[in-house]
Amino acid sequence: MIQSDFTYDPFAPEVMANPLPYYRTLRDEYPVYYLDKWDTYALSRFDDIWEVLGITDGTFVASEGTLPAATVLADHNDGPVPDPPLHPMPFHANFDSPIYETVRRCTSAQFRPRSAARLADRIRILANERLDELLPRGTFDLTQDYAGIVAAAMVCEFVGLPADLAPDVLATVNAGSLAQPGEGVEIGNARPGYLSYLTPIVARRRAAGADGTVVIADSLIDFRLPDGSAFTDMEAAVQMLGVFIGGTETVPKITATGLWQLHRHPDQLAAVRCDLAGNVPIAREEIIRHSAPAQWFARTVRRPYTIHDTTITPGQRVITLLASAARDEREYDHPDDFVWNRPIERLLSFGRGQHFCLGVHVARLEITIMIEEWLKRVPDYHIVEQAASRPPSSFQWGWNSIPVEV
Template sequence: MNQPVLQDFTYDPFDPDVMADPLPYYRVLRDHHPVYYIPKWDTYALSRFEDIWQVLGLTDGTFVASEGTLPAANVLSEHNSGPVADPPLHPMPFHANFDSPIYENVRRCTSAQFRPRSAAKLADRIRTLANERLDELLPRGTFDLTQDYGGIVAAAMVCEFVGLPVDLASEVLATVNAGSLAQPGEGVEVGNARPGYLSYLTPIVEQRRAEGADGSCPIADSLINFRLPDGSAFSDMEAAIQMLGVFIGGTETVPKITASGLWQLAQRPDQLAAVRADLEANVPVAREEIIRYAAPAQWFARTARRPYAIHGTTINPGQRIITLLGSAARDEREYSDPDQFIWNRPIERLLSFGRGQHFCLGVHVARLEITIMIQEFLKRVGDYRIIAESALRPPSSFQWGWNSIPVEV
């Protein structure tokens, strides 16, 4: 950009132009405004990889998520005069809004199936689901990689995690997709329990409580049996709200990354051929570059509880930061030639799944799902063509990913 444009430069994650394509804004922020103040929201945007890596790695309570990790504009419009306390225990919001130890203790209720050893045992099930979808889709000749393939497989796994019938996968996918759409100027607050989500989750809790919550449905049963520091338990709705991270996160991101990866490879026949040469060994390598290049999550927020100095700027208690993960993934200080897709790029660090206290709960399952879905697709499909003119990536302040990638096989 030339100097006059720089002089007039403004950044707001809810600006329609930013929501349509944030990447040019990220470059200007990284190069000229690594700590960019947005007066309207009393919020600082951090855009460089190393700065975000350091901030998210803090575990001393300097930054907290008490206003949500993805606050909407109506939350940010209320400026704070000092540190923000944790929310009250009841009615309990999504547990990510709490600091230690409540956050970690509730998170453990939902984490057992996502630990590395447990996740590894899911490979056969994921492979079965992927091939069942391909059995149905390939005879059609054309279908949608995001919605029809990756979306249904990921949503089916989420159904099994939370205790829903797998045949509800398409409904769950549609509900989550609709809930993530944002209007310019507003954004999305994932922590707010939308009625559509709870219509699936609350009945699960009610049924499990009636049946005794004996552990056979691990997430719901653990939440029912959990006790807060004051000895109180979750209501059915409060327990259902704690399941939102699995319900939304497990459904939304993986399909977009998987479909985008197959598209990036299709655009580069030499790289696709290299990956095909040994799918078992090479897809996990390519997966990391696909995640870096195509992960749709753009930013997460924190609120300062203690002063924090960075690049000569002091962020005061009550002020917010947004850590621009989408910018960090394209930071030339961390990755050489970052706007290029290079399937076997050496990647030492990634921020696409976050870092620190709020590191993605389902990271091991997500990596496994992406790997298996790409492997099974490439095993069974020779030539394929992305119908690029029909691909759809709606404007978004957060999940800026390809909601639709049609393919012809």
């Protein structure tokens, strides 16, 4: 395909500032767009991404990470990329089956549907404790002060940290997702700030006997790799990154942005208020589609794959633009509009296939409860739009700060 003077690079400053116009051009004109600098193809249409992420036979692997930084992509591969060595063990998402699934099971018990449902009362308590403290202030930040603290407190409890560390955890994760233009973010390469929380948890649990009280850490301590070896404290801590980062970063931005969107559409807000228990879960799905901040995830091709008459060869990469799929006119009517009760048959915001979001059930529950409790207790509110901020990002392009007045 001959490309015009249009260029797309997820790490370019102008793309990081606002990728949506680029996604539209990609969908309309370049559904399989080649980034020569990174030897990578960008997929922008819903159906194409749905198909690719549904392939779990080893054609696509995450050996180089699901969110590789520019320094990783700059090194072009000459053929298939093998799984990393077992030690030192990187984040388990970098491995193909069966290692990926078996390690993932160590971290998944609390996030399964039945286990997640039992968390509702705890989430509701945390949400109302925050509202008890915040509402008398009159002015505060929806993303950081309300939704961020509730989500981070839940993460603390999942990994075995005191809930009162939630503000520190939230600040650490927010800082870790920021990136300079041209660099990107690599979640799989743990930043020291993350491990300063997680490694001591593993060490304490190992010393205490890892009796299952702290489910994730204890399961990782007891886990054995195919060669019979165990994780070191740091290796076990690295496997906790998905919970630590994913649970802290995304839910607050979706929740706060959803309340902003409802405020922008008073008729829709009134409709949702008519039946909070019935309508908030419906609105939640549109909020997730419209406002989920994660932009893309990557795979490396291990077997040749052809799409739209383009063959991607082993060693080349594919980035699936989930945020573009969420605005694809081929899947959703008038996708740039916010419609609280939009019929949504398929959604890619949580991914699909092998790497489908571990915390999807907890995330949906947290978003629902935080919006419900807010709308129960706050009859009127005003978003200070001119003070809201969304830092440029190649990955988490979301509203880090949404000031509100009640």
